[in-house]
Amino acid sequence: MDVQFLGGAGEIGRSAVLVDDRLLLDYGMASESPPQYPVGDVDPEAVVVSHGHLDHVGAVPALMGAGDLPPVHWTPPTRDLAVTLAEDTLKLHGSTPRCPFTETDVRRLTQASRTHGYGETFEAAGYEVTLYNAGHIPGSAHVLVDDGETRLLYTGDFHTGRQRLVEATTARPEADAVICESTYSDVTHEARESVEQQFVESIRQTVWQGGTVVVPAFAIGRTQEVMLVCAAHDVDCYLDGLASA
Ligand SMILES: [Zn+2]
Structure with a gap:
């Protein structure tokens, strides 16, 4: 099994791993200005997407341009999130030469989807x-990924602790090689309960003093998690931006 990193190794954003020149795992985009895409030209036979965040799925519609559509394998929520993100990218960059895909490509993506x-x-x-x-x-x-001889595990982003929005991962499939997400590998996070408590207390204090709290949060996952925390502590909140799509 030959593995090539087209982005994401040694940086955050535009994750893409090519296996034996024919199976592509993720094809992300780094939302810098200008946006960054994985390196090289790829023409995969199939694509598998780990999850619906921009840095893992953002450039997948660009694979739908010409010829046969490679099937794109993912879970149903990842498909829905990918289409929402693609439409948002078109809104932001669609009229510029920087956008590597069109509305037609996004429509073709839904045809190529296999959930x-x-x-x-x-x-x-x-x-x-x-x-x-x-x-x-x-x-x-x-x-x-199993080729009959080698089992390769690509973890994607994962979480082993408790969140309100999703259950922690407990899956530990046996593998010969692991490509592991390592953004927070050397960071010890504070206990979730105390972070939550501090967050809620700071909101209460600000509101009590007559203020308003604005919480900037990533649209997919974080925003919903923050809303669940607020709901659990009877804090009213209002939503705007991509998360409301
Ligand atoms: Zn992620």
Whole structure:
């Protein structure tokens, strides 16, 4: 099994891993100015997407441009999030030459979509592939790729602790090689309960003093998690931006 990183290694954003030049795992976009896309030209036989965040799925519609559509495998929530993100990208960059895809490509993406549940093995580009709950955002998956000799586990982003929005990952499929997300690998997070408590107390104090609290949060996953925290502590909140799509 030959593995190539087209982005995401040593940086955050535009994750893309090419296996044997034919199976593509994720194809993300880094939302810098100008946006950054994975390197090189790819023409994969199939694509598997770990989850619906921009840095893992943002550039997938650009693979729908010419010729046969490669099937795109993912969970149903990841498909829905990917289409929402693609439409948002068109809104932001669609009229500029920087946008690598069009509305037509997004429509073709829905034709190329193949959805799967966790634990259901399917065939992609000649490999047996299985998705497992990664506990990161709704629909997020670890991707296990098996060519009959080698089992490669691509973790994608994952979360082992408790969140209100999704269950923590408990899946530990056996593998010969692991490509592991490592953004927070050397960081010890404070206990979730105390962070939550401090957050709610700071909101209460600000409101009590007559203020208004604005919480900037990533649209997919974080925003919903913050809203669940507020609801659990009887704090009213209002929503705007991409998260309201
Ligand atoms: Zn993510």
